Structures are given as C-alpha cells and as structure tokens.
Amino acid sequence: MGIKDTAAEWRVIASETPFTGNKTSVRTDEVVMPDGTVVKRDYQVHPGSVAVLALDDEGRVLVLSQYRHPVRQRLWEIPAGLLDVPGENPLHAAQRELYEEAHVKAEDWRVLTDVYTTPGGCDEAVRIFLARDISDVEGERFEVEHEELDMELDRVPLAELVRGVLAGELHNNCLVVGALSLAAALAGDGLDALRPADAEWPARPFEA
Numbered sequence: 001m002g003i004k005d006t007a008a009e010w011r012v013i014a015s016e017t018p019f020t021g022n023k024t025s026v027r028t029d030e031v032v033m034p035d036g037t038v039v040k041r042d043y044q045v046h047p048g049s050v051a052v053l054a055l056d057d058e059g060r061v062l063v064l065s066q067y068r069h070p071v072r073q074r075l076w077e078i079p080a081g082l083l084d085v086p087g088e089n090p091l092h093a094a095q096r097e098l099y100e101e102a103h104v105k106a107e108d109w110r111v112l113t114d115v116y117t118t119p120g121g122c123d124e125a126v127r128i129f130l131a132r133d134i135s136d137v138e139g140e141r142f143e144v145e146h147e148e149l150d151m152e153l154d155r156v157p158l159a160e161l162v163r164g165v166l167a168g169e170l171h172n173n174c175l176v177v178g179a180l181s182l183a184a185a186l187a188g189d190g191l192d193a194l195r196p197a198d199a200e201w202p203a204r205p206f207e208a
Contacts, residue, residue: 046124050094051080051174060155077172106131109197125203
C-alpha cells in the first residue's frame with residue numbers, strides 16, 4: 001500500500017508543564033535519543049480540532065475571513081473549532097462549528113483528511129470533514145464574540161481556492177489542505193470513495 005505513518009514513542013525520562021493556558025499548555029519532555037543522549041523537547045499540548053469544507057450544489061466552498069492575531073492577518077478559512085470535551089465525537093463537533101460559524105447544516109458527511117498541523121512543535125491533530133447537501137439553518141443565529149464579531153462569509157468556487165493556494169494568496173492550514181484534498185479526490189476515485197464520517201481516528205479516539 002506504499003508509505004504509511006506509524007505509531008512510535010521514544011522514552012521520556014522527565015516531563016514538566018511550565019505554562020498552562022485557557023485551552024492549551026506548553027510541555028517540556030526529556031527524550032532519550034537513539035544514541036542514548038537525552039535532549040529537551042518543548043511543544044504545545046492541544047486538545048485537537050475539527051474543520052469543515054462545506055461544498056454547495058454549485059461547486060462552491062463556504063469560507064470565512066477572520067482576524068488571526070499571532071500572524072497579524074485576516075485569513076480566509078473554512079469553519080473550524082476545538083474539540084472542547086475529551087473523547088468528543090469529532091463529527092458532532094464539526095456539525096456544531098458549521099452551525100455556529102456559518103448557520104448552515106449538511107446532510108452528507110465524509111472524512112476528507114486528517115492532519116497534524118505542526119508536529120515539530122505542537123501535538124494538535126485536525127480532522128477535516130467534507131459536508132455536502134448543505135442548507136441554511138432556520139431560527140436565531142448563534143451569538144458570536146471576540147474575533148468572530150468581525151467575520152465575513154462567502155462562497156468561492158473550488159478552482160479559485162486552489163489557484164489562490166498555489167499563488168501564495170491563501171495560507172490557512174485547514175483551507176489549504178482541505179481545498180487541495182478535495183481537488184485530488186475529485187480527480188481520483190471521487191467523493192463517494194472518501195472515508196465515512198465515523199471513521200476511526202487514532203490521534204483523537206472518540207466514542208460513537
């Protein structure tokens with residue numbers, strides 16, 4: 001089947017958490033290298049995330065623009081959010097984020113891809129879903145706050161997103177990975193060949 005990532009865990013002889021934040025923390029591990037030396041590795045401990053590439057009947061992707069302070073930019077993104085509850089079903093979290101950020105629901109859900117965002121310095125794992133057969137949700141919108149108060153929504157053709165990614169105009173990790181993965185799926189075995197929405201996710205095990 002070709003190359004495949006595999007589970008591995010080198011020995012840790014000491015660990016401390018010098019910083020604990022609201023949602024994430026920083027951990028320092030002392031890790032034994034293959035030659036027996038011991039080195040310190042600092043990394044962010046993250047609960048994990050979900051993201052949703054919502055595709056409408058016209059082949060457009062639902063995107064939103066949001067200010068991201070660490071990079072000092074407004075980034076075009078796809079709806080996404082944290083897995084706030086340990087063991088939370090990622091599909092349920094994705095459905096919640098699509099509703100809260102875009103006031104949209106979907107009837108068909110598939111797993112598009114799973115990624116580690118920055119495995120050299122953070123243990124964040126993200127599951128990106130493909131949502132189809134989308135429609136607006138009736139009733140009052142979810143009350144937003146902070147950066148989401150200034151959020152802008154749009155629907156953009158997939159080809160335009162791919163062009164923007166390759167031109168260096170779009171930079172959000174989930175948008176980039178999601179758009180290119182969707183384009184690859186369409187050019188390959190098709191969307192119905194994608195994994196089911198409840199596919200196993202070893203990086204963040206969950207209950208059905």
